[in-house]
Amino acid sequence: MKVSSRGEYALRALLVLGQQQGKVCPINEIAKQTLVTVKYLEQILLQLRKLGYVHSKRGIQGGYMLRLSPTDINIGEVIRQIEGPLSPMGCASTTAYVPCPLEDKCLLKPLWTVVRDTIARVLEQTTLDDLLNKRITTGIGGESFVKNEN
Amino acid sequence: MKVSSRGEYALRALLVLGQQQGKVCPINEIAKQTLVTVKYLEQILLQLRKLGYVHSKRGIQGGYMLRLSPTDINIGEVIRQIEGPLSPMGCASTTAYVPCPLEDKCLLKPLWTVVRDTIARVLEQTTLDDLLNKRITTGIGGESFVKNEN
DNA sequence: TTAATCTCGACTAAAACGGTAGGGATTTTC
DNA sequence: GAAAATCCCTACCGTTTTAGTCGAGATTAA
Incomplete structure (x- = not known):
C-alpha cells in the first residue's frame, strides 16, 4: 500500500512552491528544502508542469511557481496523476x-x-x-x- | 497504493478454506477455485502455514485446512504479514x-x-x-x- | 556574451513482482 | 512394501518498476 518517493517528492515540491506565495523559485532552492537531488526534481517538475500544476520560467531569475491556487490543487488528483489509481x-x-x-x-x-x-x-x-x-x-x-x- | 497479487491470492486461499468448514482441501482444489497456479499457491500456503493460519496434511487425502477460526483471522494482520506495513x-x-x-x-x-x-x-x-x-x-x-x- | 536556469531524452543499477522448475519427504492405500 | 497422491523446500528467472544519473541543448536576464 505504498506511495512512491516520486509521489512524495512531487507533493513536497508543490508545498515549497505554495509557501513562496507566487514568487518564482529556482530548482536548487526547491531541492534544498525537499532534500531531493536537482536532477530528479527536474523530472518531477517537468511532469508537474505538463500536468498544469506549475509554471516555469527559464534563464537567470528563472524557476518554478504554482500555476494554480493551493485551494485548487487536490491531493488525491495529484497522487493519481503521478502514481496511478x-x-x-x-x-x-x-x-x-x-x-x-x-x-x-x-x-x-x-x-x-x-x-x-x-x-x-x-x-x-x-x-x-x-x-x-x-x-x-x-x-x-x-x-x-x-x-x-x- | 496497490495490494500485490500475492496478498490477494493469500486471502482468496483463506476464503476457500473458510468455506470448507474444517475439511482438508487439497491444493489443486484451492487452485481451481482461486484461479491461481498450483505452484504459486504452494509458496503462498507454505507461508500461511508458517504464519500459523493454516494446517497442512501430507500424503493421499492430504491438503490444507484453517488452523484458526475465521473469526480469529484479522485481515489487516494477514495483509501486513504478507505484504508489509x-x-x-x-x-x-x-x-x-x-x-x-x-x-x-x-x-x-x-x-x-x-x-x-x-x-x-x-x-x-x-x-x-x-x-x-x-x-x-x-x-x-x-x-x-x-x-x-x- | 556569459552565466543561470529550465528542457528533454537516453541510460542504468537495483529491487520487487510474479511466477516456474525440480527434486525431496511423507502418508495412505492396496 | 510399492505406488500414488500430496505437501515441502530451495533455487532460479524474466519482466517491470523504481529511483535515480547523465549529458547536451534551448532560453533568458544582466
Missing part, C-alpha cells in the same frame, strides 16, 4: 477499472471497494492549501475532525 | 516506522498518518468471517454501515 486493486478502481475473472463471486471486491473509498475520501477532500495550513480531515461525516499536532 | 509511508507506520530527515517540519506526515489510520481501521476491523458473510464496515463510529451488495 488510488484503488488497491483494479477491480475496485473507479478511474482505471480492470475486470477480474472472479468478479461477482469474489468476496474480496467489496473489501477493496471500501478501502478505495476511504483512501479516496481522505485524499480527495484535501487540498494543497489544507496541507499548508495543517488542516487534515478524515472526510467522515460533515464534521470537522481536525488532525493538528504541535 | 499498511502505512503508505515509513514515517507514518506504527509497525515499521522509518525516520525521515524532514520529520517535524514535514507537512505531509499528518496526511500519511490519517491515510494509514483509515486503511488500518477498515482492514483491522475485518475478519475472515466478516468476508465470508459479506459484512464489511468502514470502521467509522460504533455504527453498522454494512456494504452488502447482491
Whole structure:
C-alpha cells in the first residue's frame, strides 16, 4: 500500500512552491528544502508542469511557481496523476477499472471497494492549501475532525 | 497504493478454506477455485502455514485446512504479514516506522498518518468471517454501515 | 556574451513482482 | 512394501518498476 518517493517528492515540491506565495523559485532552492537531488526534481517538475500544476520560467531569475491556487490543487488528483489509481486493486478502481475473472463471486471486491473509498475520501477532500495550513480531515461525516499536532 | 497479487491470492486461499468448514482441501482444489497456479499457491500456503493460519496434511487425502477460526483471522494482520506495513509511508507506520530527515517540519506526515489510520481501521476491523458473510464496515463510529451488495 | 536556469531524452543499477522448475519427504492405500 | 497422491523446500528467472544519473541543448536576464 505504498506511495512512491516520486509521489512524495512531487507533493513536497508543490508545498515549497505554495509557501513562496507566487514568487518564482529556482530548482536548487526547491531541492534544498525537499532534500531531493536537482536532477530528479527536474523530472518531477517537468511532469508537474505538463500536468498544469506549475509554471516555469527559464534563464537567470528563472524557476518554478504554482500555476494554480493551493485551494485548487487536490491531493488525491495529484497522487493519481503521478502514481496511478488510488484503488488497491483494479477491480475496485473507479478511474482505471480492470475486470477480474472472479468478479461477482469474489468476496474480496467489496473489501477493496471500501478501502478505495476511504483512501479516496481522505485524499480527495484535501487540498494543497489544507496541507499548508495543517488542516487534515478524515472526510467522515460533515464534521470537522481536525488532525493538528504541535 | 496497490495490494500485490500475492496478498490477494493469500486471502482468496483463506476464503476457500473458510468455506470448507474444517475439511482438508487439497491444493489443486484451492487452485481451481482461486484461479491461481498450483505452484504459486504452494509458496503462498507454505507461508500461511508458517504464519500459523493454516494446517497442512501430507500424503493421499492430504491438503490444507484453517488452523484458526475465521473469526480469529484479522485481515489487516494477514495483509501486513504478507505484504508489509499498511502505512503508505515509513514515517507514518506504527509497525515499521522509518525516520525521515524532514520529520517535524514535514507537512505531509499528518496526511500519511490519517491515510494509514483509515486503511488500518477498515482492514483491522475485518475478519475472515466478516468476508465470508459479506459484512464489511468502514470502521467509522460504533455504527453498522454494512456494504452488502447482491 | 556569459552565466543561470529550465528542457528533454537516453541510460542504468537495483529491487520487487510474479511466477516456474525440480527434486525431496511423507502418508495412505492396496 | 510399492505406488500414488500430496505437501515441502530451495533455487532460479524474466519482466517491470523504481529511483535515480547523465549529458547536451534551448532560453533568458544582466
